Amino acid sequence: MYINASLQAKLENSERMLKALLNNLDGMVYCCLWDDRWTMVFVSDGCKQLTGYDAHSLVSDPAISFEAITSPEDRGRVRQAIEEAIFRRQRFAVEYRIIHADGGTRWVSERGCPLYNERGEVEAIEGFMQDITQRRLSEAAAREAEERYRSIFENALEGIYQTSPDGHYLNFNPALARIYGYESAVELILGICDIQKQLYVDPFKREEFVALMSAQGQVSNFEAQVYRKNGEIIWISENAHEVRNQNGDLLFYEGTVEDITERKNYEQQIEYQATHDALTGLPNRTLLTDRLQQYIGLADRYASKVAVAFVDLDQFKLINDSMGHHAGDELLKIMATRLGGCVRESDTVVRLGGDEFVLLLTGLHKIEDISESMQRVLSSVAGPCAIEGRDFIVSCSIGISIYPDDARDTTTLLKYADSAMYKSKQSGRNNFQFYTDELNRRLMERLDMEYRLRQALEHDEFLLHFQPKLAFASGNICGAEALIRWRPAGGGMVSPADFIPVAEETGLIVDIGQWVLHSACRQAVRLNAMAGRELPIAVNVSPRQFRQSDLVSRVRSALQHSGLNPACLELEITESSLVHDTGSFIKTLQELKTLGVKLAIDDFGTGYSSMAYLKDFPVDRLKIDQAFVSRLETESSNIAILKAIIALGHSLNMKVIAEGVETAYQQAFLHGIGCDELQGYFFSKPLPVEAFEKLLGD
Structure with a gap:
């Protein structure tokens, strides 16, 4: 009896636990017959919450069947799903709707399996049901949202994209x-x-985009120019963000694209109208200060100068008043075009208003650059203007200020240029004046020298001096260099250092060089006849002369007219001639060599010679620049350079001559390291032809 009682207690306790477990499940445990009504034989207390009916009613009340509370739309589908599972002798799982006791609809998930009798026939079904209404509503909302997103995605006017970080769609x-x-x-x-x-016009824009993403995780209103399929360039604006996984790894970029070309064009049009003169199309006063400030920044960076030229038309008011505003406007447009043609693309022409213009010239290094530009402006403005069948001639007055010489801020520079322009008006118009007296003085001196140089050839004011060259081996004079000198009528000698740069800049060096060439050839014939031997005479050829296409024919002409043996003419060419066109340089040297003349590279070691080309030069001599010789006693590093130049010259079968030798030490040292010839004050300064003849006769 004791064992039976204990067993009975355990059974009762297990039953209570099972009942408590079933009642605490979030759902309903059931067992129903395999019939048309799904007649319930057992349901757990979860039935009430799931269906709205208590367990007793659902089991005992014949008016309430589970078939009846199953939604009519789902009854057939549910029974078919369960029948198919039973036929395959498997468990089943199905989701469907039921009609709650309150009249509402609930979604349930049902999982179960059939129960078989001893004959293997299905007698009942047992299973478990849960309310999944909330889940199904969430899924429906998600599907609806997805459909809405898909519709927006497909029909949006904005471009929507996802791209990989390395730039693939x-x-x-x-x-x-x-x-x-x-x-x-x-x-x-x-x-x-x-x-x-392939997309961005500026490839660095993609790098900028990625950099912003890395720094901020997103970009907003990122504007860029891109190519369309047909090559057309458009403006776009992008808004995008990073998409990362749960581990924080970057998956892709996601964003939108808007075509803003029309807006950008409109903005550019508005900006252009705000910063440019409506009549001439030139930048206006609004843009002037900004552009000048940019030029000042460039001047500071590259140690250059900026010129501000204030231009005022001299006779504009008379034409405007007498011929009307239409004629005045046409004249202003013509002048705007002419002024634009007088400056470089890097410069700026501004119309302040009325007949006032400002020229901003950047990247300047010397006053001559400015004066040449202003001469072009004066000449261009003064040309006849055809308006309404009549020719008008106007001039202009120009005032110039210089950054940083005169001022370091835009306001003061403009004020000073305006002040200088009034000085130009007071000086008789049709001229230009610098703000500073010193610059004006230098300009006048240069213009005066240019004028006198042009007269010097006509008035026979040039003469030649000859500086002897000495051979180390024999100690004898082995040649001479013809050097131009200028002695204006009624004045003293003008240093070549003063007038040669002006001759180079103005192009007068070509005619002056021609005079030197012919004169040197004639005097060489006379010197050789007097000395009784052939003595080579060297003539300098400037870079500008060397670039003349008819240089070879000019040399040939000088030789023919003088009767000089070509071997007695040596042309000294500076290395700076090479910088323009190496191929043309070598070709010209070869053509000159064909004439039979000697060739020398002057100032060797300071120019642009390349060892790759030097072996191709048909050159007889290298002239060591005096800068290496003059500092021989004080700069020991020059010793290695001199030795290297001499060794190089000899290896290429060239003679090497040192110029600027002024001391016995320099002479002895150069002799000791194998230099072939010397030239300099240690032996003789440049001499007038009479003194040179006397030296040859001693």
């Missing part, structure tokens, strides 16, 4: 393809494989 909508000029998504995928190289 992963997904995008039709609008993006249309923005970029492609007819379909497939065509866009095939057409753009690398966004950075």
Whole structure:
């Protein structure tokens, strides 16, 4: 009896635990017959919460069957699903709707299995049901949202995209393809494989985009120019963000694209109208200060100068008043075009208003650059202007201030240029004046020298001096260099250091060099006859002369007219001639060599010679620049340079001559390291022809 009682207690306790467990489940445990009504034989207390009916009613009340509370739309589907599972002798799972006791609809998830009798026939079904209404509502909302997003994605006017960090499209909508000029998504995928190289006009824009993403995780209103399929360039604006996984790894970029070309064009048009003169199309006063400030920044960076030239038309008011504003406007447009043609692309022409203009000239290094530009302006403005069948001639007055010489701020520079312009008016108009007296004085001196140089050839004011060359081996004079000197009528000698640069800049060096060449050849014939031997005479050829296409014919002409043996003429060419065109340089040297003349590279070691080309030069001599010789006693590093130049020259079968030898030490040292010839004050300064003849006769 004791064991039976204990067993009975355990059974009762287990039953209570099972009942408590079933009642605490969030759902309903059931067992129903395999019939047309799904007649319930057992349901747990979860029935009430799930269906609204208590367990007793659902089991005992014949008016309430589970078939009846199953939604009519789902009854057939549910029974078919369960029958198929039973036929396959499997468990089943199905989701469907029921009619709650309150009249509402609930979604349930049912999982169960059949119960078989001893004959293997299905007698009942047992299973478990849960309320999944909230889940199904959430899924429906998600599907609806997805459909809405898909509709927005497909029909949006903005381009929507996902791209990989390395610049490949992963997904995008039709609008993006249309923005970029492609007819379909497939065509866009095939057409753009690398966004950075194929899409952005400026490839660095993609790098900027990625950098912003890395720093901020997003970009807003990122504007850039891109290529459409047909090559057209448009403006776009992008808003995008990073998409990362749960581990924080970057998956892709996601964003939108808007075509803002029309807006940018409108903004540019508005900006242009705000910063440019409506009549002439030139930048106006609004842009002047900004542009001048940019030029000042460049001047500071590159140690150059900026010129501000204030230009005022002299006779404009008379024409405007007598002929009317239409004629005045036409004149202003003509002048705007002429002024633009007088400056470089890097410069700026501004119309302040009325007949006032400002020229901003940048990247300048010397006053001569400015004066030449102003001479062009004066000449161009003064040309006849055909307006309404009549020719008008106007002039202009120009005032110039210089940055940083005169001032370091834009306001003061403009004020000073305006002040200098009034000085130009007071000086008789049709001229230009610098703000500073010193610059004006230098300009006048240069203009005066240019004028006198032009007269010097006509008035026979040039003469030649000859500086002997000495051979180390024999100690005898082995040649001479013809050097030009200028002695104006009624004045003293003018240093070549003063007038040669002006001759180079103005182009007068070509005619002056021709005079030197012919004179040197004639005097060489006379010197050789007097000395009784052939003595080579060297003549300098300036870079500007060397670039003349008829240089070879000029040399040939000088030789023929003088009767000089070509071997007695040596042309000294500076290394700076090489910088313009190496191929043409070598070709000209070869043509000169064909004439039979000697060739020398002057100032060797300071110019642009390349060892790769030197071996191709048909040159007889290298002249060591005096800068290496003059500092021989004080700069020991020059010793290695001199030795290297001499060794190089000898290896190429060239003689090496040192110029600027002034001391016995320099002479002895050069002799000791194998230099062939010397030239300099240690032996003789440049001499007038009479003194040189006397030296040869001693």
